[in-house]
Amino acid sequence: MAKKKAVSLIKSNPFSWKAFEALRQAVGMAMDHKVYVIFIKDGVFALTDWKPEMIGVPSSDKSIEALGMLNATIIAEKESLSERGIIKLKEFPVEIQIKTKDEICQILKSAEVVLTW
Amino acid sequence: MAKKKAVSLIKSNPFSWKAFEALRQAVGMAMDHKVYVIFIKDGVFALTDWKPEMIGVPSSDKSIEALGMLNATIIAEKESLSERGIIKLKEFPVEIQIKTKDEICQILKSAEVVLTW
Amino acid sequence: MVDTVFLIKKPADFPILDIIGDNDVLILIQDGILRQPSTDNWYACKEDVIARGIKIQESKLLDYEEILNLIEKSNKVVVW
Amino acid sequence: MVDTVFLIKKPADFPILDIIGDNDVLILIQDGILRQPSTDNWYACKEDVIARGIKIQESKLLDYEEILNLIEKSNKVVVW
Amino acid sequence: MKLLLIMASNPYSADFNTLVKFARAGLKRNDKVSIFFMANGTYCLLHDDVKKLAEEGAKIYYCAHNANQRKIEPQPWAESSSMYGLSKLISENEKVISLS
Amino acid sequence: MKLLLIMASNPYSADFNTLVKFARAGLKRNDKVSIFFMANGTYCLLHDDVKKLAEEGAKIYYCAHNANQRKIEPQPWAESSSMYGLSKLISENEKVISLS
Numbered sequence: 001m002a003k004k005k006a007v008s009l010i011k012s013n014p015f016s017w018k019a020f021e022a023l024r025q026a027v028g029m030a031m032d033h034k035v036y037v038i039f040i041k042d043g044v045f046a047l048t049d050w051k052p053e054m055i056g057v058p059s060s061d062k063s064i065e066a067l068g069m070l071n072a073t074i075i076a077e078k079e080s081l082s083e084r085g086i087i088k089l090k091e092f093p094v095e096i097q098i099k100t101k102d103e104i105c106q107i108l109k110s111a112e113v114v115l116t117w
Numbered sequence: 118m119a120k121k122k123a124v125s126l127i128k129s130n131p132f133s134w135k136a137f138e139a140l141r142q143a144v145g146m147a148m149d150h151k152v153y154v155i156f157i158k159d160g161v162f163a164l165t166d167w168k169p170e171m172i173g174v175p176s177s178d179k180s181i182e183a184l185g186m187l188n189a190t191i192i193a194e195k196e197s198l199s200e201r202g203i204i205k206l207k208e209f210p211v212e213i214q215i216k217t218k219d220e221i222c223q224i225l226k227s228a229e230v231v232l233t234w
Numbered sequence: 235m236v237d238t239v240f241l242i243k244k245p246a247d248f249p250i251l252d253i254i255g256d257n258d259v260l261i262l263i264q265d266g267i268l269r270q271p272s273t274d275n276w277y278a279c280k281e282d283v284i285a286r287g288i289k290i291q292e293s294k295l296l297d298y299e300e301i302l303n304l305i306e307k308s309n310k311v312v313v314w
Numbered sequence: 315m316v317d318t319v320f321l322i323k324k325p326a327d328f329p330i331l332d333i334i335g336d337n338d339v340l341i342l343i344q345d346g347i348l349r350q351p352s353t354d355n356w357y358a359c360k361e362d363v364i365a366r367g368i369k370i371q372e373s374k375l376l377d378y379e380e381i382l383n384l385i386e387k388s389n390k391v392v393v394w
Numbered sequence: 395m396k397l398l399l400i401m402a403s404n405p406y407s408a409d410f411n412t413l414v415k416f417a418r419a420g421l422k423r424n425d426k427v428s429i430f431f432m433a434n435g436t437y438c439l440l441h442d443d444v445k446k447l448a449e450e451g452a453k454i455y456y457c458a459h460n461a462n463q464r465k466i467e468p469q470p471w472a473e474s475s476s477m478y479g480l481s482k483l484i485s486e487n488e489k490v491i492s493l494s
Numbered sequence: 495m496k497l498l499l500i501m502a503s504n505p506y507s508a509d510f511n512t513l514v515k516f517a518r519a520g521l522k523r524n525d526k527v528s529i530f531f532m533a534n535g536t537y538c539l540l541h542d543d544v545k546k547l548a549e550e551g552a553k554i555y556y557c558a559h560n561a562n563q564r565k566i567e568p569q570p571w572a573e574s575s576s577m578y579g580l581s582k583l584i585s586e587n588e589k590v591i592s593l594s
Contacts, residue, residue, distance in 0.1 A: 002585050009312075015345055015366055017406040018594065021502060021533040021560075028577025032585055042348075045366070054365035056411040056443075105253050109237070113584055114312045115500065115592040119485050126392075132265055132286055134506040135494065138402060138433040138460075145477025149485055159268075162286070171285035173511040173543075222333050226317070230484055231392045232400065232492040241591070243508070264508040281515065298519035306495045311591050321491070323408070344408040361415065378419035386395045391491050404504055405564075406534055434506055437537065440565040464505075465540040 006033040006113040013042035015055060022117035023063035030070035036107055037067060040077040042084075043117075047076055049090040061092070068094030075099050075107070123150040123230040130159035132172060139234035140180035147187035153224055154184060157194040159201075160234075164193055166207040178209070185211030192216050192224070236308035239301075242266035243313065259308070261301055277301075316388035319381075322346035323393065339388070341381055357381075396426045398487035400480070401435035402494035409493040410438060416491060417447050428487060430480050431456040433494070436466050445471060455479060496526045498587035500580070501535035502594035509593040510538060516591060517547050528587060530580050531556040533594070536566050545571060555579060 008026040012018045023046075026037045039046055052059050067074060075097045076089065089096055099107075108114060125143040129135045140163075143154045156163055169176050184191060192214045193206065206213055216224075225231060237257040245268040254260065260276040267278045267288055280295035296304070305311050317337040325348040334340065340356040347358045347368055360375035376384070385391055397420045403409035413429070420427040429452055431438055436456050438444050448454045448471040455475040461468070468474060475483075484490060497520045503509035513529070520527040529552055531538055536556050538544050548554045548571035555575040561568070568574060575583075584590060 004584060006584065013345060013348075016408050017533065018502075022594075025532065025577050025580065028579075029581045029584060031578055032581040048367050050367040051365045054361055055408070056414070108253060108312070109255070112310060113590050114310060115590070115594075116313050117502075117594050121484060123484065130265060130268075133508050134433065135402075139494075142432065142477050142480065145479075146481045146484060148478055149481040165287050167287040168285045171281055172508070173514070225333060225392070226335070229390060230490050231390060232490070232494075233393050234402075234494050263512060298515045299523055302495075302497070302516070302519050302523055302525065305497075305589055305591075308589075311589055313592055313594075343412060378415045379423055382395075382397070382416070382419050382423055382425065385397075385489055385491075388489075391489055393492055393494075404534055404537075434504055437504075437564070464537070 004033045004112040005036075005110060007036045007038055007108060007111040007115070009108070009114055009116045010037065010039050010043035010046060011041045012117055014046035014050070014052070014060070015057070017057055018117050019043065019046045020052070020058055020060050020063075022115075023060045023067070025115065026072065027063050027066045027070065030067055030072040033113075035067070035070070035072040036075060036111070037072055038075045038077070038104055038107065040080050040104070042080075044076050044080045044084060044086060047089045047092075047096055048086055064092050064094055068092070073097065075104065077101060077104055121150045121229040122227060123152050124225060124228040124232070125152065125154045126225070126231055126233045127154065127156050127160035127163060128158045129234055131163035131167070131169070131177070132174070134174055135234050136160065136163045137169070137175055137177050137180075139232075140177045140184070142232065143189065144180050144183045144187065147184055147189040150230075152184070152187070152189040153192060153228070154189055155192045155194070155221055155224065157197050157221070159197075161193050161197045161201060161203060164206045164209075164213055165203055181209050181211055185209070190214065192221065194218060194221055236304060239305050239308045239311045241311060241313045245269040259304060261296065261304070277304075316384060317390075319385050319388045319391045321391060321393045325349040339384060341376065341384070357384075395489055396487045397428070398483050398490045399427070399429045400490065400492040400494070401429060401431050401438060402433040402492075404434040405438045405441040405444075410441070410443075413438075413493055414443050414447065417452050418450070421447075421451050427452040428483055429454050430475065430483055431472075432460050432477075432480070433457075434464075435493075436461040436464055439466055439469050439472055445469070448472065455483065495589055496587045497528070498583050498590045499527070499529045500590065500592040500594070501529060501531050501538060502533040502592075504534040505538045505541040505544075510541070510543075513538075513593055514543050514547065517552050518550070521547075521551050526553075527551070528553040528555065528583055530575065530583055531572075532560050532577075532580070533557075534564075535593075536561040536564055539566055539569055539572055545569070548572065555583065 243264045262278040342358040454472040458474040554572040558574040
């Protein structure tokens with residue numbers, strides 16, 4: 001079956017279950033497809049050092065690690081980070097690429113499937 | 118038991134189930150309490166001539182009629198109506214009062230219970 | 235040829251305008267119909283418009299089958 | 315004496331400022347903690363602040379029991 | 395105090411965390427805590443944390459109409475009620491926090 | 495065309511109406527319609543309109559993990575699946591509409 005270029009675009013902040021489910025979905029997709037997980041707007045908070053369990057949400061650390069092992073590409077939008085004054089991301093055992101809006105647009109344009117959250 | 122001055126403040130637009138449930142709740146409350154149902158922001162769309170059944174939401178007409186019979190006061194905020202270019206409300210068998218933000222503030226201040234939607 | 239069909243679900247939540255290329259189409263659905271974009275290449279879900287009592291010119295309205303016709307001819311759908 | 319306790323759930327969704335009287339208190343909860351008001355009479359839910367990794371001065375933070383203490387002394391609660 | 399929490403949001407929402415934390419803090423303060431579930435809030439009746447709150451002393455009520463509509467089975471620790479029942483709860487309680 | 499709808503919103507949302515209308519329009523157009531329910535979308539499995547869509551020819555899949563978590567009973571007309579199953583559906587389908 002066809003391997004597709006798939007983007008999971010996470011716009012919502014992670015402080016509820018949405019980003020958690022989005023990342024679980026991205027891990028599943030990364031088994032078959034070339035997956036780009038792109039965090040924009042409040043979605044970028046998912047990559048900061050926050051404490052999900054304190055507010056009843058499971059941690060996504062394992063999903064992010066799995067995405068790395070499955071060769072998914074994880075990207076945070078530069079503009080969204082700076083608008084929110086986020087200077088430092090949490091340390092993950094996976095590379096988080098920081099890309100500009102223009103670079104992200106190019107990835108979106110070339111994607112075959114885009115799932116937004 | 119104490120009859121309270123209760124406000125149901127509907128801020129969300131009615132095009133999902135929220136306003137429907139809010140109005141059902143207001144009808145129940147109006148049996149015991151002096152209820153003010155106040156529509157502000159996108160909530161004022163609830164009083165226009167829209168077609169809920171077309172998008173799978175039940176009509177609130179019966180709830181609005183019941184509120185009238187139970188002597189609840191129904192209010193739409195003047196500013197919210199004009200910001201949205203709403204000139205004409207749907208005809209209900211109940212008086213819909215149009216009040217300014219300041220007048221609504223006074224009602225909110227004097228209320229004992231406020232339920233926001 | 236349509237490249238991407240953007241389904242816009244919320245008012246004033248248009249995708250960053252640089253994303254939208256000449257071959258892309260915006261289709262307003264749900265509460266997205268409450269505000270119309272200033273570009274030309276947009277349509278709105280007829281049923282969502284009529285249900286909300288909003289006036290939008292007939293030529294901009296598409297029913298669900300017409301939206302799927304457009305989607306079929308496109309490369310992909312992005313729900314925004 | 316506290317008149318109304320406003321629980322603010324969303325950022326930038328402060329009640330129309332005229333609503334808030336001198337005896338009212340704003341308490342930011344959930345994502346409401348992502349933006350702080352320019353007035354003085356506000357606090358934030360400690361757990362919601364720490365969970366989101368946001369820095370707010372300690373003196374502004376209340377735990378749930380402290381929020382309920384305030385609510386008990388007030389006339390009513392409005393969740394905004 | 396007598397505290398009423400009205401819950402209309404589903405159990406995978408920020409409101410659910412707020413609800414559980416307020417209820418627990420109230421019980422700790424020896425408040426008489428009642429929770430009324432309605433609309434999508436009735437889905438919370440299937441969540442273990444709500445059962446736990448009932449065991450810890452919170453009184454649980456729900457809108458039977460909304461629960462039936464969602465095909466949610468009645469739970470022995472939750473009292474079937476209605477919007478009119480909610481009206482009575484509003485009379486009896488000193489403070490009301492509405493999450494929707 | 496082969497159309498996949500992914501649904502993560504609950505049945506009392508605007509997304510639910512959009513889902514049902516797209517699925518019906520697709521079936522009318524003779525599309526091969528598949529729907530994958532996940533997260534709060536698994537609550538839709540209890541809604542009669544979804545059962546009807548299955549009877550009308552839509553293939554229904556769901557994330558079993560999310561459904562179990564929400565204590566939603568399996569339905570004979572819906573196929574238990576997983577995020578990996580979703581990945582396969584994405585391979586097989588030409589267009590994907592994701593509602594969340």
